Amino acid sequence: xxxxxxxxxxxxxxxxxxxxxxxxxxxxxxxxxxxxxxxxxxxxxxxxxxxxxxxxxxxxxxxxxxxxxxxxxxxxxxxxxxxxxxxxxxxxxxxxxxxxxxxxxxxxxxxxxxxxxxxxxxxxxxxxxxxxxxxxxxxxxxxxx
Amino acid sequence: xxxxxxxxxxxxxxxxxxxxxxxxxxxxxxxxxxxxxxxxxxxxxxxxxxxxxxxxxxxxxxxxxxxxxxxxxxxxxxxxxxxxxxxxxxxxxxxxxxxxxxxxxxxxxxxxxxxxxxxxxxxxxxxxxxxxxxxxxxxxxxxxxxxxxxxxxxxxxxxxxxxxxxx
Numbered sequence: 001x002x003x004x005x006x007x008x009x010x011x012x013x014x015x016x017x018x019x020x021x022x023x024x025x026x027x028x029x030x031x032x033x034x035x036x037x038x039x040x041x042x043x044x045x046x047x048x049x050x051x052x053x054x055x056x057x058x059x060x061x062x063x064x065x066x067x068x069x070x071x072x073x074x075x076x077x078x079x080x081x082x083x084x085x086x087x088x089x090x091x092x093x094x095x096x097x098x099x100x101x102x103x104x105x106x107x108x109x110x111x112x113x114x115x116x117x118x119x120x121x122x123x124x125x126x127x128x129x130x131x132x133x134x135x136x137x138x139x140x141x142x143x144x145x
Numbered sequence: 146x147x148x149x150x151x152x153x154x155x156x157x158x159x160x161x162x163x164x165x166x167x168x169x170x171x172x173x174x175x176x177x178x179x180x181x182x183x184x185x186x187x188x189x190x191x192x193x194x195x196x197x198x199x200x201x202x203x204x205x206x207x208x209x210x211x212x213x214x215x216x217x218x219x220x221x222x223x224x225x226x227x228x229x230x231x232x233x234x235x236x237x238x239x240x241x242x243x244x245x246x247x248x249x250x251x252x253x254x255x256x257x258x259x260x261x262x263x264x265x266x267x268x269x270x271x272x273x274x275x276x277x278x279x280x281x282x283x284x285x286x287x288x289x290x291x292x293x294x295x296x297x298x299x300x301x302x303x304x305x306x307x308x309x310x311x312x
Contacts, residue, residue, distance in 0.1 A: 057208065057237045057238060057239060057265075058265045059208040059209040059211060059212070059238065059265055059266065060209070060265050061209065061266045061287075061289060061290050061291050062291050065291065092185060092290040092291055092293070093291065093293065106207045106208075107185075107207070107209070107290075108208070108209070109207060109208060110207050110209075110212075110228075110236055110237055111207055112196070112207070112227060112228075115198070115199050143263075
């Protein structure tokens, strides 16, 4: 009797969704058990860049300061960690070559960064989750008022 | 002179200062003083714009000091505890305007809060000049990272006549 109900009623669709969800869950568990390689962040949320931008409030005064920050965020998307470590950016008064990437993020974003932020910032720019978070921050900056 | 109680970061050490009902030891006091020296010139007040990073390290609070300056001027303490300065004042622009009412441009008065269109900078109205046959001239005082000071600037020119006022 119950079987007939499943075949003919809404229960059947529900059962199909349940089986599909179970398969996705098993697939997800298997993929997450793979140990991340060097420079690759785990797929869950201990990524310092994702954590930083999740909480951050942009605090910036002028359009020319915004241009410097946009440059830094673009560099995070295209440069290697070693190249990023060497990069220097203009400060609040637009004096060139004054700030590291870490400094520019700290000066223009209010956020309580994770304790590991200083150590992991550069390495974690390579992960796709970081890049998504950086792109989102860039989109907000470039959004017209 | 030692104060009774425990340092919130080093419970084994004697307390030397108390800020906003929180007690700190000599090590923390020194750390706070050193972090204060690293602050940009526009930050006011300065002593409370530092935070404990862990591992005996004190550092300047992240971000500009715009919301912090307004929060102290207007004694605003809205927002989560972790998003406040040592003195307990608000640090985020968004927290600053929680529960406040927007004010139309012709109703703006001294003391109202100015927030830029993207809610990324703020200040406080410091002067209104009535001009016959023209819109009021609105002067905004703000912690200006660009100008390295708490500056007074014109709403129409410096801020491009854009933004929202709150009472």
